[in-house]
Amino acid sequence: MDTPTKTLTFETRLNLIHEQDAALCHYAELWNQVKFRWFANLQKPKAQQLSRTQFMHEMGMPFSYRVFQGVRQSIKGLIQSYQTNRNNRLVTLEVKIKQLEKTLNKLEKRCDHVAEKGCPQQAKKLRNTLRQKEVKLHRWQQKQSALVAEKQENKTPICFGGRKLLKERQTLKSNEGIRDWQCRWHEARHREFLLVGSHDESWGCQNAQLSPSEQDDAYQLKLLVPHQLRATFGTTINIDCLKFKHGKTAIAQAVWQNQVKKLDKSIKGQPLSFRFKRDKKGWRLLVSVEVAGPTEQAEWIDADQGVIGVDVNPDHLAVVELDRNGNPLQHRTFDLPLHYKNDAQRAAIIGDAVRDLMDFAAQQGKAVVIEKLDFQQKKRQYQKQDHPQYARMLNAFAYGKIKDLLETQSIKRGIRLYHVNPAYTSLLGRMKYRDRHGFSDHHAAALVIGRRHYGFKEKPPKQLIGINAKGTVKAEHPPVRMALGDYQYYNKLQRWYQPLETSLDFLSGWRHFRRVNRVSYSVEARLDGRPGMSPDLIQESTTLLSAHPAL
Numbered sequence: 001m002d003t004p005t006k007t008l009t010f011e012t013r014l015n016l017i018h019e020q021d022a023a024l025c026h027y028a029e030l031w032n033q034v035k036f037r038w039f040a041n042l043q044k045p046k047a048q049q050l051s052r053t054q055f056m057h058e059m060g061m062p063f064s065y066r067v068f069q070g071v072r073q074s075i076k077g078l079i080q081s082y083q084t085n086r087n088n089r090l091v092t093l094e095v096k097i098k099q100l101e102k103t104l105n106k107l108e109k110r111c112d113h114v115a116e117k118g119c120p121q122q123a124k125k126l127r128n129t130l131r132q133k134e135v136k137l138h139r140w141q142q143k144q145s146a147l148v149a150e151k152q153e154n155k156t157p158i159c160f161g162g163r164k165l166l167k168e169r170q171t172l173k174s175n176e177g178i179r180d181w182q183c184r185w186h187e188a189r190h191r192e193f194l195l196v197g198s199h200d201e202s203w204g205c206q207n208a209q210l211s212p213s214e215q216d217d218a219y220q221l222k223l224l225v226p227h228q229l230r231a232t233f234g235t236t237i238n239i240d241c242l243k244f245k246h247g248k249t250a251i252a253q254a255v256w257q258n259q260v261k262k263l264d265k266s267i268k269g270q271p272l273s274f275r276f277k278r279d280k281k282g283w284r285l286l287v288s289v290e291v292a293g294p295t296e297q298a299e300w301i302d303a304d305q306g307v308i309g310v311d312v313n314p315d316h317l318a319v320v321e322l323d324r325n326g327n328p329l330q331h332r333t334f335d336l337p338l339h340y341k342n343d344a345q346r347a348a349i350i351g352d353a354v355r356d357l358m359d360f361a362a363q364q365g366k367a368v369v370i371e372k373l374d375f376q377q378k379k380r381q382y383q384k385q386d387h388p389q390y391a392r393m394l395n396a397f398a399y400g401k402i403k404d405l406l407e408t409q410s411i412k413r414g415i416r417l418y419h420v421n422p423a424y425t426s427l428l429g430r431m432k433y434r435d436r437h438g439f440s441d442h443h444a445a446a447l448v449i450g451r452r453h454y455g456f457k458e459k460p461p462k463q464l465i466g467i468n469a470k471g472t473v474k475a476e477h478p479p480v481r482m483a484l485g486d487y488q489y490y491n492k493l494q495r496w497y498q499p500l501e502t503s504l505d506f507l508s509g510w511r512h513f514r515r516v517n518r519v520s521y522s523v524e525a526r527l528d529g530r531p532g533m534s535p536d537l538i539q540e541s542t543t544l545l546s547a548h549p550a551l
Helices: 020-041 050-058 064-116 120-152 163-171 175-189 227-233 246-261 343-364 374-382 388-395 397-414 424-439 441-453 486-503 522-528 535-546
Strands: 005-013 192-195 208-212 220-226 236-242 270-281 281-291 306-311 316-323 328-335 368-369 419-420 464-467 472-476
Touching: 005 246, 005 397, 020 050, 020 064, 020 192, 020 236, 020 270, 020 281, 050 064, 050 236, 050 306, 064 192, 208 246, 208 270, 246 281, 270 472, 281 397, 306 343, 306 397, 306 441, 316 343, 316 441, 328 343, 328 374, 328 441, 343 368, 343 397, 368 397, 368 441, 397 419, 424 441, 424 486
Parallel strands: 306 368, 368 419
Antiparallel strands: 005 281, 192 270, 208 220, 220 236, 270 281, 306 316, 316 328, 464 472
């Protein structure tokens, strides 16, 4: 099995003298001028776009091809990020529009009902509410149409410097305010530059070479100055005493590997990429390094003894430990209270939850299995929930961040991370394992996710028995599989099961089906173990169920 790798980024603050700060500012200005022109070139129709060689020749490139590679990668990342965010916005709008259309249908029926009963004031309030929601629906549909048209035309309207700062210009009238805004606008557009490296270059990057310093755990950076700036700032900028608070081991390993490569050319070096960013406090240096897991298979924690099944949800991680035969051993819940939190707080909460999960996996000595999903698919799973608090929780859902941290921790700790097809895991969990093991819907889905890694087949129960609101016992039989494949059959099973689950309600308010098999167990014991049931309700339900030998 191949050793997985992950690109991690670590940052440090640069302590610069005035000449070095000025040199980096001029470097950033030159680099971003090329960046803006290259982006403008990519926005033209395909037939009118210049190739890389034509562009460099026409512009009279002020620096080398390797520096221009940083420009290309930066623009490529911006475009991909914008397109991903646009797709996520389309998914969010799709969910909102569907929910609002359902609400409008309910309001229209309620308006008609109130009008028939002769309540003019209440009908007037409902009509006002209905009108406001129709306006909101129209606004969302316009946004959706604009995004769809933009996607079809393959446009990427990126504003370098930020739209908020750009709109601020329209409110300014005084010359002093305009000059101040121009300074802030220039700084916002020219505050960073990127230098990418390669494994065959000296010290992993020929334009910015990171090497050991004389001090312990410190490094020195040798930055190559573009030709246009060498008359003013010299050939190189030397920055010493760089120390990293995080990622010391990864950076030290990369620098050592590049140092060994200088002695032995046959050894593959470690590519390093450097991003310089300026903020109110000065310059920050972000170093990206490729981190690999253990090289030996024996050093990895694998699925030989079992797995940890994980179902990722907007407010928690549902975790179930399984043995090698797919039997559940224990279950855990790692909370994710993300709503009403800012980005930094959410990142800290997610990091703590993922760390606790991987600690649990390392303690049990088992691999981790999660769903193979993206944000759009995951968000569509929860679109049926219609509640303001749930909507806020879903808005704070950081599924991509959770997956990214799981992959990072997996490589760092040497714990295998597997992805499985998540199709119908919730359905099968509710039908087969929720009531049998006393799990929640999410823990039952996590159990199915873990079992799916081993390829276990999930057969539905032969018969489902429940009690409807009138106290009538009903026995339902799942549809016959016939010649259908697994997922075709699960789709058919879902269409049969969903209305059945809604119609069969218990007197206590909870839904329950149990599998009819040869092993019978005490109904009284099950009812006594149910939290939140009064003794009178237990007695009433026990009497009702005892009258039916089938149960």
